[in-house]
Amino acid sequence: MDPLRIGARASLMSLMQTAPILARLTPTPTLLRPFYEAGGDRESNRAALDAEGVFSEEIESALLAGEIDVAVHCLKDCPTQDTPGLAMAAYLPRDDIRDCLVTRHGDTTLDTLPEGAAIATASVRRGSALRAYRPDLAVVPIRGPVSERLRTLDEVGGNVDGLIVATCSMERLGLAHRINQRISTEIICPPLGAAIIALQAREDDLETRKQLSKLHDQATEIEAQTERLILRRMGGFCNAPLAGYCTTTAAGTYTVRARAFGYGGGTTIDTRLTGKDPIQTAEAVCEKLTRHGKP
Incomplete structure (x- = not known):
């Protein structure tokens, strides 16, 4: 069996969070390829944080080219729209968002x-x-x-x-x-997509996607999709003055929060709603955020 070629950023953080993924894929053989030239990671001439893809573009390009089979991402650093030809194949259980x-x-x-x-x-x-x-x-x-x-x-x-x-x-x-x-999320609200590791594969690579499915957490997927919707609707990116999260309540409902800031430092709008459908709730939050943001 050919090894599953896994790409991850070469930072210590990235490699430490990728190691347990390799272990969980056992007995599937794996081969890790570190990427050193992500725009946001470079030692010099680092890319600005005011655009999408500064941490993911290099790895996504290798995935599209067939040089690797899986890309490991921190979801908050990914573009809010899926890159054509690629798909999020698995979301790992979410960690502490604070x-x-x-x-x-x-x-x-x-x-x-x-x-x-x-x-x-x-x-x-x-x-x-x-x-x-x-x-x-x-x-x-x-x-x-x-x-x-x-x-x-x-x-x-x-x-x-x-x-x-x-x-x-x-x-x-x-x-x-x-x-x-x-720190309480009431003091510093986390970024949308915080603490989620996403595994990306080529859209047509059904075998790899099947292998990754055993790592997938459904609850995290719902929260991830909900938060990415807010980012898309509000034009957010990894360092935008926008924060928020989706959480699942014990009653099976979803609380969705979005918090927008002025660049000068003050909180301008803080909106949260609870509903049975996470996507509909997120859309209502975006509508409220947009309405309140108008002069």
């Missing part, structure tokens, strides 16, 4: 950070939420893999007091012990 605070001191929280503390993030969403919650903090732009940002934080005499990063990133790196605070 952001977290990481500092040098284990007992620090957002509320106990000293006035003027420098908190690093390149995310418009996170920066806007921080300025709304603690306008006295200094938001410092920083980009790069989580491991690189942690090195910046840990530098002796450095000018960064803390980082805001995804909780799931710290957990996948085996660094959950470094988390100071898992």
Whole structure:
């Protein structure tokens, strides 16, 4: 049997989250190919975060060319429209959607950070939420893999007091012990598509899609499709001033939330609705968000 050729970004984060996927595909033989030149990952001349595909374009091109059979993506970094010829073949069970605070001191929280503390993030969403919650903090732009940002934080005499990063990133790196605070979604709303790993295959590669189906989580697929709909309708992308999520309630209904920010820092609109149909609920949220956003 030919090995299943799996492509993933070459960052430590990406490789750490891909390793369990290879294990779960056993006894199917697999071959991992790391990709080093994603526009958002490059050491120099990194692509801007104000467009789609800066983390996925390189891997998708290889998948379309038949150089790999499966692409591993963080869903929030993917284009909101499926690339022609490709399909999401499986969504893994969703991890913790919250952001977290990481500092040098284990007992620090957002509320106990000293006035003027420098908190690093390149995310418009996170920066806007921080300025709304603690306008006295200094938001410092920083980009790069989580491991690189942690090195910046840990530098002796450095000018960064803390980082805001995804909780799931710290957990996948085996660094959950470094988390100071898992931040409520009421303070920092997560990005649409947060904490979801998606496996992509060629649309006509039915054998590969069948092999990946054993990893698929139906509940995560519903949430993913719902959140991608909001991104498409609202023109969102990975670093847009837009956040939100879909959650499944114990009663079998769906709560859909969307939160839009002004680039200056204040929250402008925060909408959430609950309904029995997640897509219809998401459409109603988009309509409400659009209506409220009109002058």
